[in-house]
Amino acid sequence: MRAAFLDRLSEHLLRGLYSAALYLLLPVTIYHLVWRGFRQRAYLLRWHERYARYGESVQASDGCLWVHAVSVGEVNAAAPLINALLRDHPDRRVLVTTITPTGSERVTALWRGRVSHVYLPYDLTGAVHRFLRHFRPSVGLIVETELWPNLLFACRDLGIPTFLVNARLSERSLRGYRVLRPLVGRALRTMRRVAAQSEADADRFVRLGARADQVEVCGNLKFDLRIDPDVDRFAAEFRRRVTGRPVWIAASTHLDEEAAVLGIDRHLRQRWPDLLMLWAPRHPERFRGATQQAIDAGLRVATRTLTLLPDADDQVFVIDTLGELVLFYACADVAFVGGSLQPVGGHNLLEPAAVGTAVVTGPHLHNFADIAAQMREAGAVRVEQDASGVAEVLETLIADRESREAMVGNARALVEQGRGALQRTLRATGLALR
Numbered sequence: 001m002r003a004a005f006l007d008r009l010s011e012h013l014l015r016g017l018y019s020a021a022l023y024l025l026l027p028v029t030i031y032h033l034v035w036r037g038f039r040q041r042a043y044l045l046r047w048h049e050r051y052a053r054y055g056e057s058v059q060a061s062d063g064c065l066w067v068h069a070v071s072v073g074e075v076n077a078a079a080p081l082i083n084a085l086l087r088d089h090p091d092r093r094v095l096v097t098t099i100t101p102t103g104s105e106r107v108t109a110l111w112r113g114r115v116s117h118v119y120l121p122y123d124l125t126g127a128v129h130r131f132l133r134h135f136r137p138s139v140g141l142i143v144e145t146e147l148w149p150n151l152l153f154a155c156r157d158l159g160i161p162t163f164l165v166n167a168r169l170s171e172r173s174l175r176g177y178r179v180l181r182p183l184v185g186r187a188l189r190t191m192r193r194v195a196a197q198s199e200a201d202a203d204r205f206v207r208l209g210a211r212a213d214q215v216e217v218c219g220n221l222k223f224d225l226r227i228d229p230d231v232d233r234f235a236a237e238f239r240r241r242v243t244g245r246p247v248w249i250a251a252s253t254h255l256d257e258e259a260a261v262l263g264i265d266r267h268l269r270q271r272w273p274d275l276l277m278l279w280a281p282r283h284p285e286r287f288r289g290a291t292q293q294a295i296d297a298g299l300r301v302a303t304r305t306l307t308l309l310p311d312a313d314d315q316v317f318v319i320d321t322l323g324e325l326v327l328f329y330a331c332a333d334v335a336f337v338g339g340s341l342q343p344v345g346g347h348n349l350l351e352p353a354a355v356g357t358a359v360v361t362g363p364h365l366h367n368f369a370d371i372a373a374q375m376r377e378a379g380a381v382r383v384e385q386d387a388s389g390v391a392e393v394l395e396t397l398i399a400d401r402e403s404r405e406a407m408v409g410n411a412r413a414l415v416e417q418g419r420g421a422l423q424r425t426l427r428a429t430g431l432a433l434r
Helices: 001-026 026-039 072-088 100-113 127-136 149-157 171-176 181-187 199-208 230-242 255-271 284-296 323-331 351-355 368-378 387-399 403-419 423-428
Strands: 065-068 094-098 118-120 137-141 163-165 194-196 215-217 246-253 276-281 301-303 317-319 335-339 359-361
Touching: 001 026, 001 149, 001 181, 001 215, 065 072, 065 100, 072 100, 072 137, 072 163, 072 423, 094 100, 100 118, 100 255, 127 149, 149 163, 149 181, 163 199, 171 199, 181 199, 194 199, 194 368, 194 423, 199 215, 199 368, 230 323, 246 255, 246 323, 255 284, 255 317, 255 387, 276 284, 276 323, 284 301, 284 317, 323 351, 335 387, 351 359, 351 403, 368 403, 387 403
Parallel strands: 065 094, 065 137, 094 118, 137 163, 163 194, 194 215, 246 276, 246 335, 276 317, 301 317, 335 359
Antiparallel strands: none
C-alpha cells in the first residue's frame, strides 16, 4: 500500500512539474508558429487545432481508429498500416494526426477524404483532454518515437489503449530523454504494446522504461511499401523525354548540404556535360532557395510546378512538390539520400531501393541505423564519409551499369525478405482480421 501510494505521488509530482513547465512555455509555442510561418505560411493557419479548440467544422469521430504520424516520413511509413485499417475496418473512421503542414499535405495527397485529419495539439493537459474527448478514439497507434507524457497519461485515464508502432529509438534519442526519463518511462509503461523495428530498438525502449514483456519486435513497416504501377509508367515517359541522358537525384537534402550537392553535380558534369540533376529539398521552405542557388551556379533550372518535366536543355530539375519523390527516384540512375552529410540522421533508404535505383548516402544515419546496416551487409547501399566520397561513388555507378544493377538486385531481395511487419503489427495491436 505504502509503495503504491508513493508511486502515485511520484507520478503526480512529475506530471505537475512537467505540465507547469509547458504552460510557462506557452508563449514560446506561439512564437514558434509565427517564426515558422514566415518560412512556410501553412504554420500561420489552423492554430485552433494546435490547442484543441474545435468548432462545428471539425467533425467528431466517436470510436475512431487514431494514428499519429508526426510528419511526411512517418506518414509514408504508416501508409501500409493505414491502408490496412481502411481495408479491414470499413465501418470505422480513421483519424490521422500530424504535427507539420507537410505531413498534413501528405495525408491529403494519399487518402483525400477517406481519413480525417487534424494537427495533434501541444502536450498541454487541457488541450490533450479536449482532443481525446472530441474524437473519442477507441485506440491510438503512435508511429515511431512520439512519446508525449500528458497525452499518454490522458489516454490511460480515459481508458483508450495506445500502441507504439514501427517504434524506433536511436542511442542519441535515448540520451536526449535523460532529463525526462523518469516521466517518459512511466508514460511509456501506460501503452499496451511497443512494436519495435529491431532488437536494438526494443532494447533501448526497455532501457528507457518499458517493461520487457511489453515490447515486441515486429519489423519495419517501410519494408511493406507497395509501389504503385503508375511509377513505372511515369519513369518510362520521363526516360523518353530525356533521351538517354545520365540522371542522378539529390533527395531529401538539408540547407547545409546544398553547397555540397552543387559541388557533387559540378564534379559529375565534368565527365557528363549533358547530365541531368533532379533535386528534391527535404523542406518546402528550401524549394526556392535551392532553385536560386542552382541558377547562381550558372545552371539552367526548371521546376516541377512550372514545367512539369524537364526540357532537353535543362540541367537541374527541382522537385518543388510533395509526395512525388518515389516517382522521381524511379527516373534516376543513382540516388543520393540527404540528411546524411550533416548530423540529421538520414532519411528513408528503402524508397529508392524499392523502385530500382542504386543508393548512395553520407555517414550520419543514426535514425536509420538498422536499415542502413542491413543494406550495407546486403551490398544494397554505398555509405561514404563526405561529399567527395559521395561524388566519386556516384561517378563510378553512373559509368558502370552492371554495378548499379547488382546493387538494385540486392536491394530488392532485401526489401522482399523484410516484408511482414504489417501483419505482425496488426496482430500486436489486436487489429488483424486475417
